Amino acid sequence: MPLVALIPEPNAPVELREVPAPELEKNSALFNVEFSEVCGTDVYLQRGLLTGVPYPLVPGHVSVGRLSKIRGTLVDIEGREFREGDRVTFLDVHRTCHQCWYCLVAKATTRCPKRKVYGITYGLDDGLCGGWAEQIYLKPGTLCLRLDADAETFMAGGCALPTALHAIERADIAIGDTVLVLGSGPVGISGIILALMRGALKVFCIGAPAPRLEAASEAGADAVLNFEDHNLGERLEWVRERTGGRGADVTIEATGAPDAVVEAMRFTRDAGRVVVVGQYTDHGETSFNPHLDLNRKHLDVRGCWGSDFSHFHRAVQIVSDPLKSKAWASLKSRLARYSLAKANEALTAVAQGRVLKALIDPGQR
Amino acid sequence: MPLVALIPEPNAPVELREVPAPELEKNSALFNVEFSEVCGTDVYLQRGLLTGVPYPLVPGHVSVGRLSKIRGTLVDIEGREFREGDRVTFLDVHRTCHQCWYCLVAKATTRCPKRKVYGITYGLDDGLCGGWAEQIYLKPGTLCLRLDADAETFMAGGCALPTALHAIERADIAIGDTVLVLGSGPVGISGIILALMRGALKVFCIGAPAPRLEAASEAGADAVLNFEDHNLGERLEWVRERTGGRGADVTIEATGAPDAVVEAMRFTRDAGRVVVVGQYTDHGETSFNPHLDLNRKHLDVRGCWGSDFSHFHRAVQIVSDPLKSKAWASLKSRLARYSLAKANEALTAVAQGRVLKALIDPGQR
Amino acid sequence: MPLVALIPEPNAPVELREVPAPELEKNSALFNVEFSEVCGTDVYLQRGLLTGVPYPLVPGHVSVGRLSKIRGTLVDIEGREFREGDRVTFLDVHRTCHQCWYCLVAKATTRCPKRKVYGITYGLDDGLCGGWAEQIYLKPGTLCLRLDADAETFMAGGCALPTALHAIERADIAIGDTVLVLGSGPVGISGIILALMRGALKVFCIGAPAPRLEAASEAGADAVLNFEDHNLGERLEWVRERTGGRGADVTIEATGAPDAVVEAMRFTRDAGRVVVVGQYTDHGETSFNPHLDLNRKHLDVRGCWGSDFSHFHRAVQIVSDPLKSKAWASLKSRLARYSLAKANEALTAVAQGRVLKALIDPGQR
């Protein structure tokens, strides 16, 4: 009976539980978890801040491990069959339907109403569907990807990497652009690395706390500013000084704070682009001036929700490449590993920003 | 000595004045005004709501008339020389520098800090630079366009038409899309016509007052709703009923009211586009929810400032075409003509939305 | 036993045959054919010019009819269940896999190697999978669309309409553009109508024979030229005279003749766009000058293959709309109906361009 760590209900602590091993349907598989992730979304889950979440729930949406059992056939996007023992990861999003208006007409598959997410919208009643567990049940249709990369390097990107890839795709960075990243959590850090990988000349980061800003610098940010030590006017001045007085060409908002969205608009030059990728739960309203902040600036403000297989695929490509993976490899020292039994501690560390990212390591006792 | 109607200072009534005839520099011209326009911007000018405006000022940025005198050479974009007596209009924006960072690197010429606008940022001290006058002095470098269209049909579009063309360009309408236009002033009405011209299947309009909504219907809106008679919840319901419960594919905000920007976000379907083209002066702040209104919706919100020569050129093409001009031709009955002496009445009529558009007709006594 | 008209092998005449009624799998349906289409692809099929086609084959990829029997559940993209008796059409492309590299990474679903097309790559061995038949078996996963439009208006667009919609989507037409359509077959004619629907100011067409050029004029082309009566120099001159000497902003190639692709490049202005949508089978090579025809012109040349559900969906929206469908409704007089027994005559008429489009009407005896 595999062991899982689950959130029994909103605001309750994580509990360990043994659950029955699943019976495999045709073309499904069992996945032995090597690492799963603890991210900001998991903090929200524990606090009951996301809608449409079925409790009890085993969190952990991005994981790396091995296929321990396959029933039927499981193939990758090249049509190559997986075998038991293969090291893989899998797209946490399942059941994108490819049959609804959002999938087929709007081609906005991250807004497909049928999609389910392992560890978020699949609860325990749906089966072994979260990564804080010894095993995950990969239902038929789950999209697996072979992973040759170092497991911890992959997890240093984790779910933040495809999210940031989507944001960068939406950001239309040109070679030579100046990019400002608001937020120094995992999405912000991957955003910094990817903005540079896209040809940005300078990347700046405003965030907190100090250790995360160190990580931002290490990731390649040309300058960082601690949000907590400077008021809005100072922050604006700091950005302008570094951007010819105009503001950044592109700002990536990855903070979680509603006000940061408006600041992103103010920190960006006229006719620039703002990508909003940090507002994954409802933290309330904020106020802005449509004339000054948007219309007269001729600004583009782009919400960016979720990610699709292409982002996950590119994330795996990047972390599997000796050169391109370097920035994430160097973040490995900032990961903290926790056993299933210490999942509550992991959540606390993430909530406080004490670690860049916490990993659940079910093999650890 | 040509007669002009000018705003001596903010909040003062318009006055008539005779001013000396200009001396023509090389490659400049004198333009006899047939009609000039009274638009919402002129109301703002009179109330002192725009920044960077030099008073005293002769308003009137879009005009139609004849070249009465040319000194040197004046050519159109095809290189064909203009002759005295030609019926023309001209791009109100002058001195886009094509030498600064905004012009050459960002390629955002409507944000060029050097640009001057006849009737708005050129004041009386700059010469005969507004259309509420018997004559306009076309400085060297002013871009003129031959106008074969009926003068009033052209003015039924007026400055709103290039503005709306720019907004429609930013809106990425696909054939079959549902478009919602907020605002039933001149920009909104031209937006309705252009959205249909772009292949929208259905166009809806929320605006006020009733006569302008009639114009919206006449312009092709499938349904209109009076903003003043329905609260936000009702308006949202009205939109959803007409859009499969999802909201419009594209919303064009053309109202002037800050709250309308947020409503536009709420009235638009996930992964849709909002173009903000109605916030031409500072009417204060508004508040929104970045999670619900932007990020989770995967929404694009696009400010749209000013217009450039391409929009003006296309506006002239459209109103000169027998078929494409029809919708504006049918709006001619909604124009009201005023003599220079009655410019104050014209402003009042526009401010109150009593007419769709007021024209200054300097030939009228 | 439903009657079908089938091509037994390449270059053999079409034969009538009775085939056993299919057994319905779960979530499949039986479709009673009202009309099916005879298009250029069917001529290629009969001549054995397409690769990957399994003979014997029942042609007919776009059809309209009624669901006579449903086993299990069949829903539209809004999630509304279909009922027996509903008038529908269906996307001829089946089994786009949404699991391969082309579907998920390149997002080029029309290049998915798994896709099958009713009436083209599904042969008789795959079941009742072509429209030249009394019935079609709609396999599970077939995407159906409710059709409220007049059946013949829909068929006047037929398979050419989604094809042309895809081409127009790739063409990036701006309001005011001049569009040149090469070819006056069904794709060309729908291309003319759609270019105008997209805001093109002028649309020109070069094609043949005369009756199809009449149809082009009726569809809205401002001027047409008979390809057979003018040599290349004359055709080029004809285009330049109508485009300020520069060439068209956009050229849609919809001819089937390799040389037309190069002519399209020459007929287009510098920095314009050429969409190649007429080369659906291999008619050999053609020769061009990469310096003069492409690089110096800063030209975009865009191949356009197949169509996806979004194009089909929009096609149905358009022909169901009272205003937008008018151009196709007026083409109905140019349709010729044939019974199943007269399918060979239908093919000949299409091959010779004697009719704009031939319909197979299985109800006709």
Add this chain to the structure above:
Amino acid sequence: MPLVALIPEPNAPVELREVPAPELEKNSALFNVEFSEVCGTDVYLQRGLLTGVPYPLVPGHVSVGRLSKIRGTLVDIEGREFREGDRVTFLDVHRTCHQCWYCLVAKATTRCPKRKVYGITYGLDDGLCGGWAEQIYLKPGTLCLRLDADAETFMAGGCALPTALHAIERADIAIGDTVLVLGSGPVGISGIILALMRGALKVFCIGAPAPRLEAASEAGADAVLNFEDHNLGERLEWVRERTGGRGADVTIEATGAPDAVVEAMRFTRDAGRVVVVGQYTDHGETSFNPHLDLNRKHLDVRGCWGSDFSHFHRAVQIVSDPLKSKAWASLKSRLARYSLAKANEALTAVAQGRVLKALIDPGQR
């Protein structure tokens, strides 16, 4: 009297000549040449292969040097005034008119018919307008850029860098893409570096001769193939082996050989992009199959002509950045310097591909 090296007429050897020092118009400057470039275009010029070129002509379109004399005011795009003694480079393209249809409506300024290019379409009769000279006369309106970079690093990119930047901009490379560069001359080499800078995962290069392929490897190409040692079938096989059997996502053609354009199409995966940037003079026709090479492939083929100020500006940004400039800095050893007197030798070395790039160094005796 400044010394220049000039081509007296097509196919004649370069000659030295002393010419009178220019008189400076208002807002013009004199530029002391530090280095000017010898590129493939200069070889074409000497052979009379370009149209619209006025002989006698001083070649050399991209140069670096110092402003030795300024009459009036010269400002950069930030509005900062230049001073005598400043190290600068300047955009070789002059007189883009910003008043014609191509500039203002098509927004395709590299196709402006009024533009003149120093060292190419400005001949000796136009003044001291080429870089193979001790001095260049910078006419009013010439766009200068401050250059803090190492002069030779800048010249290692030279005119190829903005050209390649334009091509990369047109290529729409996504992070993780595989890019194939055809040609290992300066444009190809800069294309390799920039493709990587844009996030390409793998870049391959097919070119010749061997020393240039070494440069390609040094610049970051993952694998290179000598064009001369492998036939088309082998080259195709080589590409497919490295691209999952599909072909490259993006191919940049930078060869000068017409056949390479068709090969580029064949080496690219379905729904990929080909940028044609190597066909700067007329080397005749080539032949392709529109069905197999373009339409069925759903391919985008994009001609790319010239470059504009934005590309030049970004080129200067890149070579001025300590990290981003590294790849070009490491190419410095592959530059060969020639005195004005040895310009003919420089041309021969470039024509034979013996050097990556030759520089004219007027200070060398």
